[in-house]
Structures are given as C-alpha cells and as structure tokens.
Amino acid sequence: MMKLKKLSRNLAQIPSMRKKFSSSAAAGIQKEKTDCVVIGAGVVGIAVARELCLNHNRNVLVIESASTFGTGSSSRNSEVIHGGIYYPPNSLKARFCVRGRRLLYEYCKEHGIPHKQIGKLIVACGHEELPKLNYLLNRGNENGVEGLRMMKGSDAMKLEPELQCLKALWSPTSGIIDSHSLMLSLMGEAETHGTIFSYNSTVIGAHMEGNQINLHISETKSLKNLDSKSQGNPDIILLPKLVVNAAGLTSTALARRFNGINHGVIPQSYYARGCYFSLSNITVSPFKHLIYPIPEDGGLGVHVTLDLDGNVKFGPDVEWLSDIDDISSMQNNFDYTVCADRANKFYPAIRRYYPSLNDASLQPAYAGIRPKIAGPGDAFSDFIIQGEEGHGIPGLVNLFGIESPGLTSSMAIAEHVAAKLSRF
Ligand SMILES: Cc1cc2nc3c(=O)[nH]c(=O)nc-3n(C[C@H](O)[C@H](O)[C@H](O)COP(=O)(O)OP(=O)(O)OC[C@H]3O[C@@H](n4cnc5c(N)ncnc54)[C@H](O)[C@@H]3O)c2cc1C
Ligand SMILES: *[C@@H]1O[C@H](CO)[C@@H](O)[C@H](O)[C@H]1NC(C)=O
Ligand SMILES: *[C@@H]1O[C@H](CO)[C@@H](O)[C@H](O)[C@H]1NC(C)=O
Numbered sequence: 167m168m169k170l171k172k173l174s175r176n177l178a179q180i181p182s183m184r185k186k187f188s189s190s191a192a193a194g195i196q197k198e199k200t201d202c203v204v205i206g207a208g209v210v211g212i213a214v215a216r217e218l219c220l221n222h223n224r225n226v227l228v229i230e231s232a233s234t235f236g237t238g239s240s241s242r243n244s245e246v247i248h249g250g251i252y253y254p255p256n257s258l259k260a261r262f263c264v265r266g267r268r269l270l271y272e273y274c275k276e277h278g279i280p281h282k283q284i285g286k287l288i289v290a291c292g293h294e295e296l297p298k299l300n301y302l303l304n305r306g307n308e309n310g311v312e313g314l315r316m317m318k319g320s321d322a323m324k325l326e327p328e329l330q331c332l333k334a335l336w337s338p339t340s341g342i343i344d345s346h347s348l349m350l351s352l353m354g355e356a357e358t359h360g361t362i363f364s365y366n367s368t369v370i371g372a373h374m375e376g377n378q379i380n381l382h383i384s385e386t387k388s389l390k391n392l393d394s395k396s397q398g399n400p401d402i403i404l405l406p407k408l409v410v411n412a413a414g415l416t417s418t419a420l421a422r423r424f425n426g427i428n429h430g431v432i433p434q435s436y437y438a439r440g441c442y443f444s445l446s447n448i449t450v451s452p453f454k455h456l457i458y459p460i461p462e463d464g465g466l467g468v469h470v471t472l473d474l475d476g477n478v479k480f481g482p483d484v485e486w487l488s489d490i491d492d493i494s495s496m497q498n499n500f501d502y503t504v505c506a507d508r509a510n511k512f513y514p515a516i517r518r519y520y521p522s523l524n525d526a527s528l529q530p531a532y533a534g535i536r537p538k539i540a541g542p543g544d545a546f547s548d549f550i551i552q553g554e555e556g557h558g559i560p561g562l563v564n565l566f567g568i569e570s571p572g573l574t575s576s577m578a579i580a581e582h583v584a585a586k587l588s589r590f
Contacts, residue, residue: 204412208414212353218361236345252461266571270574274343286457289457290460303316368496370392371423379559381404407590415498435489444529444531457520513525550566
C-alpha cells in the first residue's frame with residue numbers, strides 16, 4: 167500500500183478522493199469517478215485542460231508521468247510561431263496553425279507572454295528550388311496566411327546582410343515565443359478554474375465496462391518494474407466521463423494498451439529526432455529574422471532560430487530512430503543525445519544560405535523528437551484527432567501525430583477537442 171499512499175499524495179487533492187486516500191487500510195484497487203482526465207501535461211494537454219474548465223465548465227484532472235509539466239516535445243522545439251504555409255489546404259495542420267497562431271498572439275498580448283513577431287524568410291539558394299518557393303507562396307495564400315510576399319534575392323540580402331540567396335518568401339506573421347511562460351500561464355488559468363495537475367502518475371492502460379472507461383493509473387516510479395508485455399497493476403482506477411489522450415510521443419503506444427480499442431485504427435508510430443546546434447562566440451546575432459531553407463523530407467530543414475534572449479541556434483535535422491518500448495516511452499526514456507559529429511552535416515547545409523559561418527562555431531545544444539505517424543519517404547500525414555467516430559469509445563479523444571506546428575496550433579486544437587466532447 168506504500169505505492170498507493172505516495173500516488174495518493176497527488177490524487178488526494180481531489181476532494182472526492184481525500185477521504186479514501188487518507189485511510190491507510192485501503193484494500194484492493196480504488197475506483198474513483200471523475201469528470202475529465204487529460205493524459206499529458208505538454209502544451210497541448212495543458213491547453214485542452216484550460217479550455218475544458220474555462221469555457222466548458224468541466225472538472226479536469228491532468229495526469230502527467232513526469233515530475234513536472236512540459237518535459238516532452240513542448241520544451242524541445244524551435245519555439246517558432248508558424249504562419250501556416252507548408253500544409254495542404256484544409257488539412258488540420260493548415261487550419262489549426264492559422265487559427266492557433268491568431269489565438270496565440272492574442273493570448274500572448276493579453277497575458278504578457280514573452281514573444282516577438284519577427285517574421286521569417288524562406289530562401290531558395292539554387293535554381294532548382296525556385297519553383298518550390300512559388301509553390302509555397304501559392305499554398306500559403308490558399309491557407310489564408312496573411313502578408314506573404316516574394317522578394318528578390320538582393321532585397322532579402324539587404325534586409326539580412328549575412329544571407330545569401332536567389333529569392334526569398336517573406337512571411338511577416340511568423341514569430342517566436344517563450345513556450346515555458348505560455349504553459350505556466352495556461353496552467354495558472356486552468357488551476358484557478360479547478361484543474362488539478364497530478365505529477366509522477368502514469369496512465370498505464372484502460373479497459374471498458376459497458377460504456378464506462380476504466381483508466382489504469384500507476385505511480386511512475388513503479389513502472390521500472392513493469393515489462394512492456396504485461397498490463398501492470400494499477401494503483402488506482404479512474405472512471406471518467408471524458409478522456410483526452412495528449413501523451414505526445416506515447417499517445418499511440420498508450421492507445422494500444424486500451425483494452426477495447428480496435429488496434430486497426432491506431433496509426434503506426436515513427437520517431438524522428440531533431441538536433442540543434444547553437445552559434446558560439448557571437449556578440450550580435452547575424453540575423454534579425456527567422457531564416458528557413460526549402461523544406462526537406464520529414465522536417466522543415468536546418469533553419470536559423472532566434473530565441474528571446476538573443477541566442478542563435480540551427481536545427482533541427484532529421485534522424486529516424488528505431489521503435490521504443492511503451493513502458494520506456496511513458497517514462498520519457500527517449501534518446502535525446504546530440505551527437506557532436508552531426509555538425510559535419512550542419513556546416514554545408516547552413517553555408518548554402520550563410521556562407522560566412524565560421525569553422526568550429528557550432529556547439530551541440532539539445533534535441534527533440536517528433537511524434538510521427540508517417541515514415542521516411544511517406545506522403546504528408548495530418549494531425550489525427552480521433553473521437554468516438556474513429557474508435558467507437560464514447561468520451562475518448564486520442565491525439566496522434568502532434569508534431570510541428572503543434573505548439574502554434576495548441577489553442578486551436580484545444581477548442582476543437584473540447585467542442586468534439588461537448589455532448590458527453
Ligand atoms: C524538434 C521539434 C521542433 C519543433 N518546432 C516547433 C515549432 O517551432 N513550432 C511549433 O508550433 N511546433 C513545433 N514543434 C511541435 C511541438 O513542439 C509539439 O507539437 C508540441 O509540443 C506537442 O505538445 P504535446 O502536449 O502534444 O506533447 P508533449 O509536450 O510531448 O507532452 C506529452 C506529455 O505526456 C506525458 N506522458 C506520456 N505518456 C504518459 C502517460 N502514459 N501517462 C501520463 N503522462 C504521459 C509526457 O511526459 C509529456 O509531458 C516541434 C517539435 C519538435 C520535436
Ligand atoms: C515526483 O518525483 C520526484 C522524484 O521521483 C520527487 O522529487 C518529486 O517531489 C515528486 N513530485 C510530486 C509532486 O510528488
Ligand atoms: C569560442 O570561445 C571559446 C572560449 O572563449 C574558445 O575556446 C573557442 O576557440 C572559440 N571558438 C571560436 C570558433 O572562435
């Protein structure tokens with residue numbers, strides 16, 4: 167019962183649970199009714215929790231396996247507010263990026279979240295890339311991205327003296343944001359409206375009893391002894407009306423542990439690591455705007471990102487990782503190492519548009535991993551926001567493949583998920 171008592175230190179904050187957990191003589195597995203459970207306290211889970219309690223009057227419990235919020239992809243990205251150019255018209259990525267961006271800028275202004283709308287140049291450096299730049303302009307226009315403008319190379323190079331390119335696409339709505347401040351602010355609002363964040367607790371599976379989801383929760387610590395083939399013994403079972411699976415890199419593996427879901431509707435997952443290198447020994451940034459090359463397979467290309475402290479970083483590249491077992495994934499035991507020798511590929515890629523990049527000026531910074539649902543060379547894949555119509559379980563929404571532009575889209579995803587669940 168030790169395990170239960172520790173876990174209960176978090177869960178006991180829920181008024182209806184206080185009584186049960188205070189008794190040390192608890193026998194068997196506790197079952198507790200709850201209104202909504204959000205799995206994962208990344209930027210998307212947090213935004214969903216806030217939306218459910220603030221605008222839909224729901225009682226929300228967020229279950230997070232790590233010891234704090236935002237330790238997954240939400241703190242390992244470029245922190246770029248994207249315009250919405252790249253994605254196929256009417257895809258969820260296109261719609262949520264454009265809507266999410268507008269919501270995000272508004273929110274940042276209202277709540278004093280550090281951000282800057284610095285704009286971005288997508289640059290073509292070879293003649294073969296020129297048609298792609300035109301294609302991106304048309305696509306962005308179709309997606310309703312405001313203010314896009316093609317620039318002559320010479321004009322772009324006047325704007326950015328260190329830049330070399332033949333032609334550039336200017337996107338004035340792109341910007342940068344302090345994602346940690348964003349998460350803190352969204353969480354603060356959620357907590358004010360009754361949301362409880364329970365850390366060090368992991369959802370290890372679920373089963374159905376009639377139409378009632380039984381969610382299996384375990385203290386994260388006890389996962390160490392769990393093998394990925396076994397169901398595991400939950401410390402507590404929650405009986406929620408709504409469940410939002412926002413477990414990021416783990417959402418597919420977790421859905422496969424839900425007894426009662428047809429595995430055929432859960433997409434195959436792939437993991438693509440992206441490493442960042444920072445520019446060392448600089449006194450002033452060589453660039454004032456975000457600089458992106460033409461996108462590559464699996465990512466947007468090794469680009470220049472500026473952060474709000476004036477640091478310059480390059481990345482992320484694309485490196486496909488092999489599969490990871492689900493229990494390791496729940497503990498975020500992904501390999502986030504930045505291999506210093508990947509810099510050898512960065513120098514030539516960056517010098518195509520920034521020729522005066524000095525030798526030995528790149529320092530390994532950090533890495534993030536994209537939760538992909540399409541593999542190398544596969545066609546575009548969209549965000550998947552899967553409700554009852556997709557998997558047959560009332561009150562459950564699975565979020566799959568929430569890679570870039572997931573940060574930009576977070577508030578729009580939250581609106582959409584909450585609206586999808588409003589009839590339950
Ligand atoms: C390299 C890289 C660069 C990116 N750049 C940008 C960008 O510039 N702009 C942009 O808009 N987007 C960008 N993105 C995308 C963006 O970072 C993600 O879409 C977003 O952070 C996803 O948030 P999330 O909440 O879905 O996932 P996460 O932040 O990964 O959160 C999931 C949470 O679930 C928890 N969890 C997992 N399993 C369980 C379980 N079983 N029980 C309980 N909790 C669990 C995890 O610990 C984690 O905290 C980038 C992504 C990457 C990888
Ligand atoms: C979560 O676990 C860590 C280490 O295992 C511990 O330091 C921390 O206090 C725990 N947090 C909560 C909220 O219980
Ligand atoms: C950067 O500075 C460090 C320490 O000051 C020095 O060791 C290194 O050689 C410098 N690198 C470059 C590229 O100038």
